[in-house]
Amino acid sequence: MRIITGKDIASVCSWPMIIEALRQGHRLAPAKLADALVEDGGRKMLVRTAWIPGLASGTKAVTIYPDNPSQTPALPSVQGQVLLFDEARGDVVAVLEGVDLTAWKTAGDSALGADCLARKDMRTMLMVGAGAMAGQLIAAHRTVRPGIDRVLIWNRSAARGEELAAEISAGGVSAEFAADLDAALPQADLISSATMATEPLIRGELIRPGAHVDLVGAYTPAMREADDTTLRRGRLFVDSFATTIGHIGEVEIPLRSGAISRADILGDMHALVQGSIGRQSDDEITVFKNGGGAHLDIMVAHAVSSALARG
Structure with missing residues (x-):
């Protein structure tokens, strides 16, 4: 059994590698999944x-403690590990640092969704939220759509939004803080949202035709980032039916209210990767819900473990 640290993960990972590992993983048979969420107040x-x-099996266990960053000394809000098993023998192959692996997996998942759905000619990206995932999402999306040469960043805290814009600009990409989210939405070809919102932030009436919307943040039944109009105007896809329907407020709340129907969720990542569904015109809005799931962690963990084993 190998212990794989965040430093080990970074030493072998790149966005093309991660995106390709997820693409190849979705060409295999669908994963068998099981999840459990336990809450104690705001802690999860x-x-x-x-x-x-044919690939691997495994478990990811993480804790989410929102108040940790304000402690003295400050602690990460999310902590955890991934346990990777050999699929044929059943023995433990590796234990991997969960937070670092999750960042690569989450942004890679969204980038693969965009590669399957977003127009090739996009130039402007809007990042909604400037938290821990924002920089990775911008980098991953620009890997599959390198024509993106302008990034707008909206965040509740202007200071953090401006700080991230400066970081992105220092990397050679034009980036600016957008103080008014409603004004920024119509400018964007690609909208990626990674917030802790429980009420919709993205107003569908403001999204330009042809845009691609990547919804990352909502991961509980009470969370949403986009309004009903976004889901009704767009053609809606998810990374996994099993980890979104019945689990995540982004789709479950509008399903319960009747704003959308099950038939409006047109397909998952398996169908997208296999090319049986996808964008149908340059003018349509596509919406992709990144719901995560241990199958994605296992695809990435297997790729990382294999790369390190090769030396």
């Missing part, structure tokens, strides 16, 4: 398990 523990026939 999430355990996700997946078995991907």
